[in-house]
Amino acid sequence: GENVEQHPSTLSVQEGDSAVIKCTYSDSASNYFPWYKQELGKGPQLIIDIRSNVGEKKDQRIAVTLNKTAKHFSLHITETQPEDSAVYFCAAGSEAGTALIFGKGTTLSVSS
């Protein structure tokens, strides 16, 4: 079955710096790659996703890149702000996004 590895497990940056979180997956049949943000005491919330027919997607300060050949995808956050501090999860799946396998999460801390 699918296996998703996520790195790093913790990431500390200064406000204004960029943050990059990387994930690799094992199942070449996976075609949907979402990123979720989980704030303290809340459920995960989708922040950006990408499907396998696209190599890159951007939404304001957040971007995701996908390399299907190498089976890895990354989340890029530019101009980080303290409110970006949270746990971020990557996931990989197929079947209209229902069969998602999550990475173990990255705790991002942005200090001002």
Place this chain on the structure above:
Amino acid sequence: EAQVTQNPRYLITVTGKKLTVTCSQNMNHEYMSWYRQDPGLGLRQIYYSMNVEVTDKGDVPEGYKVSRKEKRNFPLILESPSPNQTSLYFCASSFGDRSSYEQYFGPGTRLTVT
């Protein structure tokens, strides 16, 4: 407001005492799922349902049951809870088709089994 609700939010129980965690969504989603979140392990799927009366096992189904009698509700049942089921549980829902892949998560239920 479009949302997924879970009840209770916090629960402390004893080994072997049956419990049910309710999940309800008001977005007319076909797909619903239960996950557990444990430190260092991320989110792992317990059970999911593609539609009413259709349920299937996820990665960690042992010790859990689910039912999907109505489209909006997807309760999680622990017939005989054990301490290793102490965890943070999330319900999620989505349209489950090509129109939108996004899964919406509930606020979580923190369960402690002593």
